[in-house]
Amino acid sequence: MTERLYYEDSYLWEFDGTVTRVREGKKAGTWEAALDRSAFYPTSGGQPFDTGKFVFAGGEAEVTDVEVDREGEVWHTLDKVVPEGTAVHGVIDGKRRTDHMEQHGGEHMLAGAIWEKLQGTTIGLHLGQEDSTIDVALPGERTHLTEEEICLLEDTVNERIRLDAPIRCWFPEEEELAQLPLRKAPTVTEHVRIVAMGDFEMVACGGTHPSSTGRIGMLKILSVIPAKGKARISFVCGGRAAAVFRKYMRCADKAGAALSCPVEKLSRSASELKSRLAEAERKANRFETKELLEQFRQAESTGDLKGITLAAVITGEADPRAVSAAVSEYIEEKGKLLLLAAGERLTFARSADVKVDMAELIRRVGRGGGRPDLASGAGIPECVNVARKILVTEMK
Numbered sequence: 343m344t345e346r347l348y349y350e351d352s353y354l355w356e357f358d359g360t361v362t363r364v365r366e367g368k369k370a371g372t373w374e375a376a377l378d379r380s381a382f383y384p385t386s387g388g389q390p391f392d393t394g395k396f397v398f399a400g401g402e403a404e405v406t407d408v409e410v411d412r413e414g415e416v417w418h419t420l421d422k423v424v425p426e427g428t429a430v431h432g433v434i435d436g437k438r439r440t441d442h443m444e445q446h447g448g449e450h451m452l453a454g455a456i457w458e459k460l461q462g463t464t465i466g467l468h469l470g471q472e473d474s475t476i477d478v479a480l481p482g483e484r485t486h487l488t489e490e491e492i493c494l495l496e497d498t499v500n501e502r503i504r505l506d507a508p509i510r511c512w513f514p515e516e517e518e519l520a521q522l523p524l525r526k527a528p529t530v531t532e533h534v535r536i537v538a539m540g541d542f543e544m545v546a547c548g549g550t551h552p553s554s555t556g557r558i559g560m561l562k563i564l565s566v567i568p569a570k571g572k573a574r575i576s577f578v579c580g581g582r583a584a585a586v587f588r589k590y591m592r593c594a595d596k597a598g599a600a601l602s603c604p605v606e607k608l609s610r611s612a613s614e615l616k617s618r619l620a621e622a623e624r625k626a627n628r629f630e631t632k633e634l635l636e637q638f639r640q641a642e643s644t645g646d647l648k649g650i651t652l653a654a655v656i657t658g659e660a661d662p663r664a665v666s667a668a669v670s671e672y673i674e675e676k677g678k679l680l681l682l683a684a685g686e687r688l689t690f691a692r693s694a695d696v697k698v699d700m701a702e703l704i705r706r707v708g709r710g711g712g713r714p715d716l717a718s719g720a721g722i723p724e725c726v727n728v729a730r731k732i733l734v735t736e737m738k
């Protein structure tokens with residue numbers, strides 16, 4: 343079993359150990375080494391593994407993954423083989439671990455506040471590349487939080503972070519363990535490790551934690567969405583919270599500059615712009631519809647089809663909503679047949695009193711289908727002339 347140095351000191355970035363076992367890694371060209379003692383954290387409890395390197399006489403090996411097996415042996419995935427018995431100097435990427443400890447520590451604080459303020463119980467932690475999530479079972483099976491509840495949780499956690507209370511981790515004796523006011527029962531029965539974050543939170547946890555709540559920096563909830571009957575809370579802490587704030591501020595500043603308004607008035611400006619745009623689109627659409635109807639009428643010919651008016655129209659790309667409105671209006675009149683190519687989009691339509699199957703006609707000249715009175719599809723503009731010839735020949 344590997345002696346896990348991070349249990350005692352979660353800021354131990356460098357240590358010395360000896361390789362006790364070596365085996366081939368899961369990926370070709372990689373190796374796995376177990377040490378007698380290690381400060382590398384193996385993936386567990388939702389917290390990802392540490393990365394870093396082994397320095398030894400004759401070279402260095404990169405640590406790209408760390409896992410723990412059932413026997414408590416910590417296995418380090420390496421990019422080269424380091425023989426059994428080699429004395430190594432382990433160097434951990436402290437920046438990565440600090441980030442993980444900020445998110446993990448913040449999750450404890452958030453879970454404690456959720457229990458205290460909302461009587462919600464948290465299930466699992468997922469510490470992702472961008473943000474972290476926890477699923478919360480709330481009383482009454484609620485799957486959302488109000489804005490006030492989100493503020494209450496953030497304020498509670500951030501006030502406790504600013505108090506900079508000590509965070510203590512230890513392995514209590516059975517008698518002491520039975521007396522501890524844990525937020526929830528431990529999932530293991532042996533070697534139970536406890537983390538106490540000031541007076542705010544106490545649970546069993548084998549992870550790495552900052553030495554005091556102040557080192558979590560701050561917590562920001564990003565979203566709350568329903569997931570599998572629970573409320574899924576996404577959040578960021580520490581350096582990530584500052585990075586998110588910077589990113590959102592930049593976006594807000596750019597949007598404000600684009601709309602020529604201060605950030606506080608962005609939402610009102612955006613709504614006003616949206617309604618002005620919708621109105622302008624409605625106007626443009628009405629104009630395009632009128633233009634199309636005008637084109638249909640100018641293309642009309644009546645000579646060839648026993649009193650039926652045929653309009654064969656080839657025009658450029660047009661807004662589908664305007665086409666639809668113009669076509670509907672046109673075939674409301676009696677005795678009309680319309681063959682329209684707007685760009686590569688075909689629309690063949692007729693009045694209710696004209697007995698021609700437009701869906702069949704469109705399939706004969708291009709691709710598409712629809713109802714006997716109104717069909718649409720795709721094809722080259724020339725399809726319109728081919729369809730006109732068919733109608734003239736067959737309806738004589």
Ligand SMILES: [Zn+2]
Pocket residue numbers: 446450537547548549550551
């Ligand atoms: Zn923990």
